[in-house]
Amino acid sequence: MSTANAADTPTEPAPEPAYAQLRAPRRGGIAWRHFGDTRAFLTSPQLLLLQVAHPVVGAGVEDHSDFRARPWQRLLGTVGSLSTVIYGGQAAATAEARRLREVHRGMKGVDDRGRRYHALHPEAYHWVHATLVRGPIEALKLFGKGLTERQTAEYYREMREVGRVWGLKERHLPPDWPAFCAYYDDMVENRLEMNRSVRDVLDELARPQKPPVWWVPAPLWRPFAAIAARCALLVTVGTLPPVLRERLGLVWTRQQERRLRRFARVVRFLMAPVPPPLRIAPALFLAYWHTHRPGTDPRTRRPLGASYDD
Numbered sequence: 001m002s003t004a005n006a007a008d009t010p011t012e013p014a015p016e017p018a019y020a021q022l023r024a025p026r027r028g029g030i031a032w033r034h035f036g037d038t039r040a041f042l043t044s045p046q047l048l049l050l051q052v053a054h055p056v057v058g059a060g061v062e063d064h065s066d067f068r069a070r071p072w073q074r075l076l077g078t079v080g081s082l083s084t085v086i087y088g089g090q091a092a093a094t095a096e097a098r099r100l101r102e103v104h105r106g107m108k109g110v111d112d113r114g115r116r117y118h119a120l121h122p123e124a125y126h127w128v129h130a131t132l133v134r135g136p137i138e139a140l141k142l143f144g145k146g147l148t149e150r151q152t153a154e155y156y157r158e159m160r161e162v163g164r165v166w167g168l169k170e171r172h173l174p175p176d177w178p179a180f181c182a183y184y185d186d187m188v189e190n191r192l193e194m195n196r197s198v199r200d201v202l203d204e205l206a207r208p209q210k211p212p213v214w215w216v217p218a219p220l221w222r223p224f225a226a227i228a229a230r231c232a233l234l235v236t237v238g239t240l241p242p243v244l245r246e247r248l249g250l251v252w253t254r255q256q257e258r259r260l261r262r263f264a265r266v267v268r269f270l271m272a273p274v275p276p277p278l279r280i281a282p283a284l285f286l287a288y289w290h291t292h293r294p295g296t297d298p299r300t301r302r303p304l305g306a307s308y309d310d
Helices: 030-034 044-052 055-064 071-087 090-105 122-143 149-166 177-190 196-206 218-239 242-247 254-271 281-292
Strands: 108-110 116-118
Touching: 030 071, 030 149, 044 055, 044 122, 044 196, 044 218, 055 108, 055 116, 055 122, 055 196, 071 090, 071 149, 071 281, 090 149, 090 281, 122 149, 122 177, 122 254, 149 177, 177 242, 196 218, 218 254
Parallel strands: none
Antiparallel strands: 108 116
């Protein structure tokens, strides 16, 4: 993928894919088993930071998103959308992919550096997908045993198909895991930057807003938020690529590295006795809710992860 400046690349979105030819993850496949692992949720702020560090994504979020005002609603909506594509079955995944493309179709403009952008530009759209591909791999390596080389290759093949469901063309997607890693490292090295959206994410992590629910009183939230902020920043900053961490001006010390490793050991200890199916239970619940809540298309209300023949 080209690493040209956003102002030098076309702003027109890629055409809608032929969804009938694409396949969402199959029930029981490796993407099904690992993408929604609860441990991967711990690195979700890092993925958001990586995404908005792309100039197109950052500008789109700044101009068209209400993340600053409603971070919890945006987070739950994003996680629910991803869970639907991975776990909702073929009909739900393609319906959600169409919805996402329609939502992003009108998100375009000019950023604060005078560069034109469009949220559906293939480079930016692929970068968001790329962070979601690599995120669970890195999380399972840090908080668990990690995937084997063979498992990683299979996982990438399945997630590559998810990219096709989302609307990326064959030529936008590296053919295998080594090529993907080379693409990913090049993007980090040459395309990501500090911007207003990056600062907003870091500010929210440092001072998380109280969830908009009545049963979480402010006096109870404040001490919990302080602990959560410390852990979230530790994981987010500690798992960023060092070259990007330095570019964003984020300090990382040996003491922080030791704290991250201790935290990771605690997570591994706590998650070790949890059966694998329970590790993805929250993602399955969100997928079920998003496909069965009132107002959803009845045609998407199929068993989660329905097989291709269903």
